[in-house]
Amino acid sequence: MTEATEDGRTIRASAQRENRRTEILDAALQLFGRKGYHGTHVSDIIDGAGIARGTFYLYFESKSAIFLELLDRMMQELRSNIVGVEAGPGRPPMEAQLVDTVHRILNTVHDNRLLTGLIVREAVGLGEEVDERLREFYASILTYIRDALEEGQRIGIVREFDTEIASMCILGTIKQFMEQIVVIDPSRDVDIDRMALAVLDFSLRGVLQPRASRDTTR
Amino acid sequence: MTEATEDGRTIRASAQRENRRTEILDAALQLFGRKGYHGTHVSDIIDGAGIARGTFYLYFESKSAIFLELLDRMMQELRSNIVGVEAGPGRPPMEAQLVDTVHRILNTVHDNRLLTGLIVREAVGLGEEVDERLREFYASILTYIRDALEEGQRIGIVREFDTEIASMCILGTIKQFMEQIVVIDPSRDVDIDRMALAVLDFSLRGVLQPRASRDTTR
Amino acid sequence: MTEATEDGRTIRASAQRENRRTEILDAALQLFGRKGYHGTHVSDIIDGAGIARGTFYLYFESKSAIFLELLDRMMQELRSNIVGVEAGPGRPPMEAQLVDTVHRILNTVHDNRLLTGLIVREAVGLGEEVDERLREFYASILTYIRDALEEGQRIGIVREFDTEIASMCILGTIKQFMEQIVVIDPSRDVDIDRMALAVLDFSLRGVLQPRASRDTTR
Amino acid sequence: MTEATEDGRTIRASAQRENRRTEILDAALQLFGRKGYHGTHVSDIIDGAGIARGTFYLYFESKSAIFLELLDRMMQELRSNIVGVEAGPGRPPMEAQLVDTVHRILNTVHDNRLLTGLIVREAVGLGEEVDERLREFYASILTYIRDALEEGQRIGIVREFDTEIASMCILGTIKQFMEQIVVIDPSRDVDIDRMALAVLDFSLRGVLQPRASRDTTR
DNA sequence: GATGAATGAGTTTTCATTCAT
DNA sequence: AATGAATGAAAACTCATTCAT
Numbered sequence: 068m069t070e071a072t073e074d075g076r077t078i079r080a081s082a083q084r085e086n087r088r089t090e091i092l093d094a095a096l097q098l099f100g101r102k103g104y105h106g107t108h109v110s111d112i113i114d115g116a117g118i119a120r121g122t123f124y125l126y127f128e129s130k131s132a133i134f135l136e137l138l139d140r141m142m143q144e145l146r147s148n149i150v151g152v153e154a155g156p157g158r159p160p161m162e163a164q165l166v167d168t169v170h171r172i173l174n175t176v177h178d179n180r181l182l183t184g185l186i187v188r189e190a191v192g193l194g195e196e197v198d199e200r201l202r203e204f205y206a207s208i209l210t211y212i213r214d215a216l217e218e219g220q221r222i223g224i225v226r227e228f229d230t231e232i233a234s235m236c237i238l239g240t241i242k243q244f245m246e247q248i249v250v251i252d253p254s255r256d257v258d259i260d261r262m263a264l265a266v267l268d269f270s271l272r273g274v275l276q277p278r279a280s281r282d283t284t285r
Numbered sequence: 286m287t288e289a290t291e292d293g294r295t296i297r298a299s300a301q302r303e304n305r306r307t308e309i310l311d312a313a314l315q316l317f318g319r320k321g322y323h324g325t326h327v328s329d330i331i332d333g334a335g336i337a338r339g340t341f342y343l344y345f346e347s348k349s350a351i352f353l354e355l356l357d358r359m360m361q362e363l364r365s366n367i368v369g370v371e372a373g374p375g376r377p378p379m380e381a382q383l384v385d386t387v388h389r390i391l392n393t394v395h396d397n398r399l400l401t402g403l404i405v406r407e408a409v410g411l412g413e414e415v416d417e418r419l420r421e422f423y424a425s426i427l428t429y430i431r432d433a434l435e436e437g438q439r440i441g442i443v444r445e446f447d448t449e450i451a452s453m454c455i456l457g458t459i460k461q462f463m464e465q466i467v468v469i470d471p472s473r474d475v476d477i478d479r480m481a482l483a484v485l486d487f488s489l490r491g492v493l494q495p496r497a498s499r500d501t502t503r
Numbered sequence: 504m505t506e507a508t509e510d511g512r513t514i515r516a517s518a519q520r521e522n523r524r525t526e527i528l529d530a531a532l533q534l535f536g537r538k539g540y541h542g543t544h545v546s547d548i549i550d551g552a553g554i555a556r557g558t559f560y561l562y563f564e565s566k567s568a569i570f571l572e573l574l575d576r577m578m579q580e581l582r583s584n585i586v587g588v589e590a591g592p593g594r595p596p597m598e599a600q601l602v603d604t605v606h607r608i609l610n611t612v613h614d615n616r617l618l619t620g621l622i623v624r625e626a627v628g629l630g631e632e633v634d635e636r637l638r639e640f641y642a643s644i645l646t647y648i649r650d651a652l653e654e655g656q657r658i659g660i661v662r663e664f665d666t667e668i669a670s671m672c673i674l675g676t677i678k679q680f681m682e683q684i685v686v687i688d689p690s691r692d693v694d695i696d697r698m699a700l701a702v703l704d705f706s707l708r709g710v711l712q713p714r715a716s717r718d719t720t721r
Numbered sequence: 722m723t724e725a726t727e728d729g730r731t732i733r734a735s736a737q738r739e740n741r742r743t744e745i746l747d748a749a750l751q752l753f754g755r756k757g758y759h760g761t762h763v764s765d766i767i768d769g770a771g772i773a774r775g776t777f778y779l780y781f782e783s784k785s786a787i788f789l790e791l792l793d794r795m796m797q798e799l800r801s802n803i804v805g806v807e808a809g810p811g812r813p814p815m816e817a818q819l820v821d822t823v824h825r826i827l828n829t830v831h832d833n834r835l836l837t838g839l840i841v842r843e844a845v846g847l848g849e850e851v852d853e854r855l856r857e858f859y860a861s862i863l864t865y866i867r868d869a870l871e872e873g874q875r876i877g878i879v880r881e882f883d884t885e886i887a888s889m890c891i892l893g894t895i896k897q898f899m900e901q902i903v904v905i906d907p908s909r910d911v912d913i914d915r916m917a918l919a920v921l922d923f924s925l926r927g928v929l930q931p932r933a934s935r936d937t938t939r
Numbered sequence: 940g941a942t943g944a945a946t947g948a949g950t951t952t953t954c955a956t957t958c959a960t
Numbered sequence: 961a962a963t964g965a966a967t968g969a970a971a972a973c974t975c976a977t978t979c980a981t
Binding site: 533540541598629651652655658660661662665666668671672674675676678679680682683698701702704706707708709710711712713719 | 736758759816870873875878879880882883884887889890891892894895896897898901908915916920922923924925926927928929930931
Binding site: 083106160193216219222224226227228229232233234235239240241242243244247262263265266268269270271272273274275276277 | 380460
């Protein structure tokens with residue numbers, strides 16, 4: 068019956084259903100983000116969502132299923148904010164694009180503190196599936212960064228170096244700030260602007276004095 | 286009686302005892318490193334160490350106690366390899382010191398892959414105690430890096446920038462490689478030399494083309 | 504939703520719940536009464552109640568919690584049967600009141616053999632909490648007896664003596680019969696009437712021949 | 722070899738052995754008396770006695786064996802202090818004998834506080850054997866008291882009443898004071914003299930004003 | 940005899956998941 | 961669809977007893 072053409076009743080019902088689902092996801096997010104996967108019990112989630120125990124399993128197959136869904140959601144969110152930076156003719160200069168990207172990434176992280184926590188924290192012991200997805204996620208970011216760097220090298224903006232390693236350095240830098248925002252100091256209001264500029268400045272130019280000292284240190 | 290000066294027997298016995306302890310620690314390390322804290326059960330550890338259930342509790346107070354001991358041990362190991370780098374008159378140039386340090390850190394990490402895994406992974410949900418120690422550990426590293434950078438600025442090797450943010454960038458870079466070594470690709474033989482040089486190159490000089498292009502991009 | 508006014512369903516459910524609870528309490532009572540606290544395992548209780556392991560913890564926080572609840576219940580029961588005896592103008596003569604009280608106490612004890620067993624037996628090693636409650640319980644009974652005796656002395660029914668010691672004697676007598684009923688001879692049908700009268704006779708008049716011998720012994 | 726005629730060596734050895742045994746018994750007594758059977762672990766006993774774990778089992782078959790031995794010892798001690806009171810021609814008047822007996826019993830109890838604690842407390846859950854011995858012990862005391870009362874009735878000192886019940890009353894009174902001394906108030910120095918006299922006064926004469934003098938005693 | 944490391948059966952408790960109502 | 965009582969496998973930890981040295 069519900070599989071017939073959707074009349075008013077089923078539409079309302081399925082909207083209702085979607086609402087419920089979202090409420091549960093939100094409750095779970097709060098908890099996973101705050102107390103980690105193992106520290107969060109199904110009891111906590113149903114209490115948070117104000118539903119009955121059985122209802123939870125009407126919407127999600129298992130505790131790990133809802134966790135994975137949240138994980139995917141956040142990875143999607145992050146990915147969509149990173150993709151979009153492309154070096155190419157007719158595009159703004161790469162540096163401007165990068166400032167913008169870093170800005171957007173850090174803002175996304177900040178806006179989704181809790182979800183990001185899921186990624187930064189729980190890395191292992193949640194089964195091969197989680198490991199695999201996180202690996203893929205980071206691999207895709209690495210690839211993106213690397214492509215950007217190589218494009219930069221091709222057009223002469225970026226100097227020659229080991230792009231594989233460099234992209235890891237950049238990823239590490241980004242992750243550190245993700246962690247800084249969500250884990251280490253979640254209460255303090257962070258200055259995203261300052262962060263983005265400083266991160267970029269560091270990544271683009273390094274720490275050394277440009278000319279004079281460069282000769283002395285070698 | 287047994288509290289008298291240790292004769293051959295008690296010496297041998299206490300050596301034996303220390304051996305056992307180490308065996309159990311090793312078995313636990315393998316398992317925690319591979320499957321995480323929650324994924325590892327006391328049963329796994331005693332199976333791994335080839336001892337009886339009760340024997341485990343003869344040597345360690347609890348599952349969390351042995352985990353904390355391993356954690357402390359690795360943080361100690363890492364700290365002792367980081368401390369020692371100091372900018373100052375009569376010391377080798379900072380860059381050389383840094384190459385050396387990065388090298389040593391990455392080697393330590395590589396030699397203690399599994400232990401490092403404990404630090405990189407399990408970040409939350411193991412109780413306030415673990416959280417606190419990890420926080421302290423990273424804080425001490427951050428302070429160390431920052432001090433080094435500021436010293437560098439004072440003596441004119443390092444250019445002016447936000448040292449708080451920059452030290453986080455460097456820490457993030459280091460952590461990324463720790464993770465790279467222990468989590469992401471634990472089987473593949475990594476080229477520590479190449480890593481150390483590339484990391485340093487990136488951190489010191491950034492990604493941009495030094496001179497000519499620097500004017501054009503702005 | 505379920506917190507709205509209780510409809511037929513929730514009323515039935517909560518009645519059911521109360522039933523279950525009582526069933527478990529009953530099973531536990533039988534076992535604690537028969538085999539003592541340490542001799543009774545949670546496994547015994549769930550077997551006795553015909554429930555699953557987890558169900559037990561749905562109704563009681565722990566093994567000691569259910570024991571304490573039974574303990575409190577019996578102390579309550581006994582107390583309520585003792586309180587009510589008061590010497591005063593317009594009240595039945597103290598002796599009649601006492602016969603009645605002893606009767607009621609022994610009947611209560613008999614009706615709650617198993618529960619009483621808990622009090623008579625387990626006196627130590629169950630933690631300070633149990634000790635404390637038993638101490639309080641007996642202290643309240645002692646105080647009650649003593650007050651009654653002193654009131655009796657005031658109105659001239661009771662002769663002069665050390666009421667502190669005498670109340671202990673009476674308490675000891677009562678406890679002995681509690682024990683007699685529940686521990687020493689739980690199967691044999693006891694004659695409460697005979698007991699009550701004899702106990703009172705003993706307590707009120709002692710064992711000595713009233714007149715003649717009294718002169719000879721002094 | 723040790724089974725040959727005891728030479729100096731084996732005599733010394735066996736004296737030594739007896740000493741050790743006693744030390745262990747003493748340590749166990751302290752602990753059982755203070756913390757109960759279940760609250761006392763073999764570890765506590767060997768710590769208290771300053772011996773090795775295995776040594777304990779060289780002297781006692783099991784934890785319950787040493788407990789039973791202590792139990793027997795105390796029952797023996799008490800019995801030997803009660804037996805000796807006999808009504809008969811040529812003996813001191815029963816009342817004097819009783820004062821003496823009560824005195825001696827309470828003193829014995831006081832001198833052996835801890836041992837008495839074993840009897841007063843742990844009554845159940847230690848297996849049929851313990852139950853049986855305690856039952857026998859109390860039965861023998863009851864019989865003794867009853868015989869004394871009946872002898873008293875025969876020679877006209879004691880009035881007519883239900884001696885079975887009365888002997889229980891007296892036993893209960895005695896036990897209450899045993900408990901008072903060892904459990905309820907073990908620290909406070911008790912006044913054995915006052916206790917003994919008051920107990921006897923209560924048992925012999927009860928609480929009521931003696932009929933004839935009920936008006937005149939005041 | 941003495942030692943104490945090792946044992947492992949047995950205990951309590953947890954918690955994700957199921958299912959009758 | 962929603963409920964929440966019931967489930968039971970699995971986990972950590974205890975402690976009396978044994979046995980090789």
